[in-house]
Amino acid sequence: MRVSALxxxxxxxxxxxxxxxxxxxxxxxxxxxxxxxDDLLAAVDAAGLRGRGxxxxxxxxxxxxxxxxxxxxxxxxNGAEGEPASLKDRYLLCRRPHLVLDGLERxxxxxxxxxxxxxxxxxxxxxxxxxxxxERPVAVPVVVHQAPHTYVSGEETAAVRAIDGDEALPTxxxxxxxxxxxxxxxxxxxxxxxxxxxxxxxxxxxxxxRAAGTDSTPGTLLVTLSAPGVAPLLCEVDAGxxxxxxxxxxxxxxxxxxxxxxxxxxxxxxxxxxxxxxxxEDLLAAGSxxxxxxVIALGAxxxxxxxxxxxxxxxxxxxxxxxxxCVRGTxxxxxxxxxxxxxxxxxxxxxxxxxxxxxxRGRGACGLLDAxxxxxxxxxxxxxxxxxxxxxxxxxxxxxxxxxxxREPAAGRFAVAIDIDLERKDAA
Amino acid sequence: xxxxxxxxxxxxxxxxxxxxxxxxxLDEWGYAAVLGGxxxxxxxxxxxxxxxxxxxxxxxxxxx
Ligand code: SF4
Ligand code: SF4
Numbered sequence: 001m002r003v004s005a006l007x008x009x010x011x012x013x014x015x016x017x018x019x020x021x022x023x024x025x026x027x028x029x030x031x032x033x034x035x036x037x038d039d040l041l042a043a044v045d046a047a048g049l050r051g052r053g054x055x056x057x058x059x060x061x062x063x064x065x066x067x068x069x070x071x072x073x074x075x076x077x078n079g080a081e082g083e084p085a086s087l088k089d090r091y092l093l094c095r096r097p098h099l100v101l102d103g104l105e106r107x108x109x110x111x112x113x114x115x116x117x118x119x120x121x122x123x124x125x126x127x128x129x130x131x132x133x134x135e136r137p138v139a140v141p142v143v144v145h146q147a148p149h150t151y152v153s154g155e156e157t158a159a160v161r162a163i164d165g166d167e168a169l170p171t172x173x174x175x176x177x178x179x180x181x182x183x184x185x186x187x188x189x190x191x192x193x194x195x196x197x198x199x200x201x202x203x204x205x206x207x208x209x210r211a212a213g214t215d216s217t218p219g220t221l222l223v224t225l226s227a228p229g230v231a232p233l234l235c236e237v238d239a240g241x242x243x244x245x246x247x248x249x250x251x252x253x254x255x256x257x258x259x260x261x262x263x264x265x266x267x268x269x270x271x272x273x274x275x276x277x278x279x280x281e282d283l284l285a286a287g288s289x290x291x292x293x294x295v296i297a298l299g300a301x302x303x304x305x306x307x308x309x310x311x312x313x314x315x316x317x318x319x320x321x322x323x324x325x326c327v328r329g330t331x332x333x334x335x336x337x338x339x340x341x342x343x344x345x346x347x348x349x350x351x352x353x354x355x356x357x358x359x360x361r362g363r364g365a366c367g368l369l370d371a372x373x374x375x376x377x378x379x380x381x382x383x384x385x386x387x388x389x390x391x392x393x394x395x396x397x398x399x400x401x402x403x404x405x406x407r408e409p410a411a412g413r414f415a416v417a418i419d420i421d422l423e424r425k426d427a428a
Numbered sequence: 429x430x431x432x433x434x435x436x437x438x439x440x441x442x443x444x445x446x447x448x449x450x451x452x453x454l455d456e457w458g459y460a461a462v463l464g465g466x467x468x469x470x471x472x473x474x475x476x477x478x479x480x481x482x483x484x485x486x487x488x489x490x491x492x
Binding site for chain 2: 170171172174322323324325326328329332359360362363364365
């Protein structure tokens with residue numbers, strides 16, 4: 001993993017490779033005075049901060065809903081980054097835990113939360129948060145809850161269910177957690193990158209926050225880029241920065257055949273997407289999603305059809321088997337793309353795949369089925385000629401793959417790992 | 429009236445789509461979803477209520 005700030009205005013990344021302890025965070029101005037209460041809410045609203053877990057929902061709207069809720073309420077800092085190609089949330093909790101806890105504390109006090117949780121999905125992250133809480137407890141009681149690392153464990157209703165002691169499985173909505181969450185109480189579930197932006201807004205105000213980014217996606221973003229042959233790059237960019245800039249910083253030196261966007265949730269984009277600007281609105285206009293801003297660049301060893309097939313196989317394996325449309329739909333889409341790669345798909349099956357890309361959306365209790373449908377639809381939209389070539393078995397990459405005995409599943413091949421030594425202390 | 433199908437409960441028996449095909453849409457495998465908004469036109473409310481009552485796994489809920 002490499003870390004690089006591609007902005008003069010880095011707010012989330014820290015150049016030092018060590019974990020930031022309490023002393024360093026305070027020296028950098030952390031846990032200082034700043035806006036509180038309604039002033040903080042107004043600043044978050046004027047800053048236009050949007051949820052960085054993938055949905056991009058306006059943060060101030062969620063906070064207002066919680067402020068208006070009756071009775072006791074809770075907050076969850078969601079760090080269970082389910083997208084295999086993303087590592088920003090784990091980076092923040094492992095290397096800058098105090099920045100997240102500072103944001104969590106300010107948020108909890110603003111909405112009047114009685115209890116808080118930090119929701120994680122691996123032992124290293126959990127240990128880092130515990131260590132930070134020992135250094136400085138937060139003003140409301142905090143419990144660290146570690147869930148299994150699955151695609152859906154970070155989905156907000158799955159998080160609530162896991163914290164309630166059940167399995168980390170999504171439930172049908174409504175109700176959403178802000179209406180009925182942990183223990184039945186209204187609960188704010190907020191991504192950790194989102195919370196990490198809050199101390200900056202509290203200290204410097206909305207105008208300073210908007211000095212970076214676009215009108216609709218103000219501020220900076222953490223982007224995870226992975227590509228064959230290079231170490232994954234985590235960078236902070238001004239929202240609206242062209243993808244090209246990130247590719248250059250990663251030292252790619254070759255033209256990608258396409259991209260997987262938004263984690264796996266934004267589907268595929270063709271090679272032209274290297275010019276796309278990284279913002280919610282630009283990715284949406286391109287038929288994709290910014291999501292958690294993880295990008296996989298596809299290179300010479302990758303056939304986009306085969307990559308779609310691997311990711312659909314991953315979704316078919318990660319379905320929680322709660323919704324019939326998801327169980328049957330992910331399997332069906334996976335099978336058609338596998339037939340394409342094997343060179344024996346029928347035109348009829350491909351037509352069905354195209355249809356499922358639209359008709360299966362919105363039929364599951366969570367976003368996994370939508371993401372799988374998006375993958376199928378984007379394959380057809382972005383790579384129609386390539387799909388056609390596969391109908392006749394004319395893909396050399398896939399033909400070679402078919403003869404190799406075993407292919408690592410997508411989660412394994414595209415998953416990025418965080419390398420961090422929690423014991424190592426800062427020199428300062 | 430508003431209606432929703434809980435996709436985690438639906439077993440795909442398709443009774444709802446027989447009783448109110450304008451509201452419940454089945455996928456290729458027979459699982460139901462309410463598409464095109466959760467608001468039920470007044471003329472279809474009775475049919476939706478019947479569907480909710482007929483669904484053997486209580487996957488359909490209505491709200492007035
Ligand atoms: S859509 Fe799929 S993954 Fe999501 S809850 Fe339903 S079965 Fe589980
Ligand atoms: S009647 Fe109930 S179980 Fe049958 S398809 Fe409709 S919602 Fe599903």
